[in-house]
Amino acid sequence: MNDNTSLHTVLIVDDNPTNLEVLSETLTGAGFEVAVAVDGETALEQVSYQKPELILLDIMMPGIDGFETCRRLKSVPETKDIPVIFTTALSDTEKKVEGLALGAVDYITKPFYREEVLARVRIHLKLYNLTNTLTKQNELLQAEIQYRQAAEAALRQLNEELEERVEERTKELTTTLQQLQQAQVHLVQSEKMSSLGQLVAGIAHEINNPVNFIYGNLRPASEYVNDLLNLVDLCQQHWSNVPSEIKQFSEQIDLSFLKEDLPKVLASMQMGADRICQIVTSLRNFSRLDEAEVKTVDLHEGINSTLLILQHRLKSRQGSTGIQVTKDYGVLPEVECYPGPLNQVFMNLLSNAIDALEERDQQRQQAEDGDPQSEITIRTELVHADQVKISISDNGSGIPESIRTRIFDPFFTTKPVGKGTGLGLSISHQIIVEKHAGKIWCYSSPEGGTEFQIQLPVHQPQKAIASSK
Ligand SMILES: Nc1ncnc2c1ncn2[C@@H]1O[C@H](COP(=O)(O)OP(=O)(O)O)[C@@H](O)[C@H]1O
Numbered sequence: 001m002n003d004n005t006s007l008h009t010v011l012i013v014d015d016n017p018t019n020l021e022v023l024s025e026t027l028t029g030a031g032f033e034v035a036v037a038v039d040g041e042t043a044l045e046q047v048s049y050q051k052p053e054l055i056l057l058d059i060m061m062p063g064i065d066g067f068e069t070c071r072r073l074k075s076v077p078e079t080k081d082i083p084v085i086f087t088t089a090l091s092d093t094e095k096k097v098e099g100l101a102l103g104a105v106d107y108i109t110k111p112f113y114r115e116e117v118l119a120r121v122r123i124h125l126k127l128y129n130l131t132n133t134l135t136k137q138n139e140l141l142q143a144e145i146q147y148r149q150a151a152e153a154a155l156r157q158l159n160e161e162l163e164e165r166v167e168e169r170t171k172e173l174t175t176t177l178q179q180l181q182q183a184q185v186h187l188v189q190s191e192k193m194s195s196l197g198q199l200v201a202g203i204a205h206e207i208n209n210p211v212n213f214i215y216g217n218l219r220p221a222s223e224y225v226n227d228l229l230n231l232v233d234l235c236q237q238h239w240s241n242v243p244s245e246i247k248q249f250s251e252q253i254d255l256s257f258l259k260e261d262l263p264k265v266l267a268s269m270q271m272g273a274d275r276i277c278q279i280v281t282s283l284r285n286f287s288r289l290d291e292a293e294v295k296t297v298d299l300h301e302g303i304n305s306t307l308l309i310l311q312h313r314l315k316s317r318q319g320s321t322g323i324q325v326t327k328d329y330g331v332l333p334e335v336e337c338y339p340g341p342l343n344q345v346f347m348n349l350l351s352n353a354i355d356a357l358e359e360r361d362q363q364r365q366q367a368e369d370g371d372p373q374s375e376i377t378i379r380t381e382l383v384h385a386d387q388v389k390i391s392i393s394d395n396g397s398g399i400p401e402s403i404r405t406r407i408f409d410p411f412f413t414t415k416p417v418g419k420g421t422g423l424g425l426s427i428s429h430q431i432i433v434e435k436h437a438g439k440i441w442c443y444s445s446p447e448g449g450t451e452f453q454i455q456l457p458v459h460q461p462q463k464a465i466a467s468s469k
């Protein structure tokens with residue numbers, strides 16, 4: 001007796017009591033649990049409320065025979081898997097084959113041999129159990145596969161969602177960063193403009209008054225001097241009557257040279273005062289604190305003022321031959337714009353051009369005859385009826401292609417710390433594109449230098465225009 005068999009229920013179906021007894025005893029003796037039925041119908045009924053694990057089925061029985069019983073068992077889903085072994089006295093091969101074709105797993109011939117019965121019953125129970133286990137494991141595996149597939153799909157979905165969210169978030173962050181940088185540029189720009197503008201306007205105002213004293217008095221002063229010189233002339237006509245003391249003093253002060261030089265001194269003072277007045281006007285022009293308003297102005301005036309302020313950087317100095325500025329001005333109508341910020345753009349572009357030319361000069365070991373003269377060319381023209389174009393170009397060494405897309409980025413600079421802020425072009429871009437609904441382009445090549453082009457509408461879209469006059 002072993003544990004494997006102790007729990008199994010075997011149903012024996014036979015109309016012969018002796019057969020029933022022999023089989024029953026054999027199986028019970030081997031530790032099987034045994035149920036019996038004496039015909040096919042009873043067997044079917046019994047199976048419906050207690051399912052055995054194996055059926056030993058006699059073929060020749062009164063009522064429905066073994067084959068029919070087997071057919072019915074196999075036609076019901078609940079019982080179709082129960083292994084059926086036919087017990088038969090027949091040695092007729094055809095019948096055995098018919099039984100097997102009906103779904104029986106084996107047959108045992110009568111008279112029974114105890115050991116054969118047990119061996120066949122055991123082997124089929126084992127097969128049946130193994131099949132069951134396999135089926136169950138298969139089901140479990142199927143479930144596991146389905147579970148994993150579902151988990152994988154969920155994971156994939158989650159991953160996709162995550163990627164989407166990361167992408168969205170990155171986009172948001174990039175936009176925020178750009179807005180932040182723009183805001184920072186705005187802030188720096190307005191801060192710089194207002195403090196610089198106030199400073200320049202303050203100085204211009206302070207200088208303006210004393211210069212006006214000088215400038216205003218120069219004309220009467222030269223008239224007085226003329227009168228005095230005429231007086232001296234008159235005295236000299238009567239030189240013989242003049243006391244020797246006066247003659248002596250006139251020699252001492254070299255009167256004839258003084259008479260010749262004094263008008264020149266006055267003329268040069270006049271020139272100096274003129275120039276100071278010009279500079280003061282330029283400073284005021286440049287710093288225009290009226291930037292909140294759109295005004296109608298002559299753009300050439302703004303460019304000229306900016307050039308005047310930059311004059312000291314254009315002149316020849318030791319180690320450089322200076323920069324030649326060519327103005328190729330077209331006929332422009334007055335343009336509606338914010339003059340202060342626009343001058344700031346001219347200043348940024350011209351400073352960059354000067355920086356580039358100076359840098360190129362420094363890179364040259366020493367000036368040679370064949371070196372091209374450093375040049376800045378400013379061109380203006382009316383394109384269409386309502387657009388003006390301003391081009392500022394230099395013949396410096398250009399902007400390398402690798403950085404050309406970045407020059408308008410806030411804080412992008414190739415200049416040493418302390419020299420460049422990297423804000424000039426980004427501010428200029430903002431002023432032209434956002435403030436004036438204009439356009440700005442950069443063309444550059446190592447041979448041809450760099451050209452910045454600005455296009456501005458003659459009339460601003462918003463109509464808040466006040467005359468500058
Ligand atoms: N005319 C030019 N020639 C060569 N490089 C230029 C010129 N204008 C601008 N650049 C390049 O663009 C960069 C950004 O210019 P900008 O925004 O004015 O900042 P910054 O002048 O403070 O460096 C400069 O550092 C320089 O590399």
Ligand SMILES: [Mg+2]
Nearest residue numbers: 348352424425
């Ligand atoms: Mg700059």
